[in-house]
Amino acid sequence: MIETAMESDLARILVNADAIDKRLDELGETITNHYQSNGVEELTLICITNGSIIFAADLLRRINMYARVDCVRVSSYQNEDSPITEPEIIDQIRLDLTGRHVLLVDDILDTGKTLEKLVMILQTFEPQTLETCVLLEKQGRRQCRYEATYVGFKIPNEFVVGYGLDFAERYRNLPHIGVLRPELQNPPEWQ
Numbered sequence: 001m002i003e004t005a006m007e008s009d010l011a012r013i014l015v016n017a018d019a020i021d022k023r024l025d026e027l028g029e030t031i032t033n034h035y036q037s038n039g040v041e042e043l044t045l046i047c048i049t050n051g052s053i054i055f056a057a058d059l060l061r062r063i064n065m066y067a068r069v070d071c072v073r074v075s076s077y078q079n080e081d082s083p084i085t086e087p088e089i090i091d092q093i094r095l096d097l098t099g100r101h102v103l104l105v106d107d108i109l110d111t112g113k114t115l116e117k118l119v120m121i122l123q124t125f126e127p128q129t130l131e132t133c134v135l136l137e138k139q140g141r142r143q144c145r146y147e148a149t150y151v152g153f154k155i156p157n158e159f160v161v162g163y164g165l166d167f168a169e170r171y172r173n174l175p176h177i178g179v180l181r182p183e184l185q186n187p188p189e190w191q
């Protein structure tokens, strides 16, 4: 197979597509069993866009029970031009969460600020249960004590792209999760 320009931007692959597939089967089964064994009939899955869209779509098809789905968009507080220092919801959830079993899904737990803030906000809607699921948990970067309920893979402290994760909005469509070549992480034309 010929390597594409996008693929050759990776220094190395950290988690390949087959490993992601296999882990998603396990996560789907674990999550389904957990809710079903607790007598839960219907789940409400809330995906944090944009990063989680691919993970959430693949995970959702492995959750074998009734599921409602909605998305929430959070401001990117990492933007240096912006005065925002905390993640804020900029596109509200439309589904009613009160008394529901809510599973919040994101691609990566890095500093933990996004998940911690969203969990705090979602609690105000008084769901019956609120759990979280992330595909990746990055080690050594946490700035808060938040731990996800379900984690796909623990990864080292490196900047990763692919399978929904971007750098400057590129690479979300890579089927693997990989480490971007260091010289590509801050090219002048993307700053």
Ligand SMILES: O=P(O)(O)OC[C@H]1O[C@H](OP(=O)(O)OP(=O)(O)O)[C@H](O)[C@@H]1O
Pocket (backbone or CB within 6 Å): 048, 049, 050, 051, 052, 074, 075, 076, 077, 078, 106, 107, 108, 109, 110, 111, 112, 113, 114, 115, 165, 166
């Ligand atoms: O644990 P944290 O340090 O808060 O980082 C995790 C968040 O950062 C990324 O979102 P980003 O703001 O880059 O937007 P995106 O989802 O559109 O890529 C990622 O998708 C998570 O939502």
Ligand code: HPA
Pocket (backbone or CB within 6 Å): 108, 110, 158, 159, 160, 161, 165, 166, 167
């Ligand atoms: O390693 C990462 N890659 C892409 N987006 C991210 N958002 C937080 N950490 C990361």
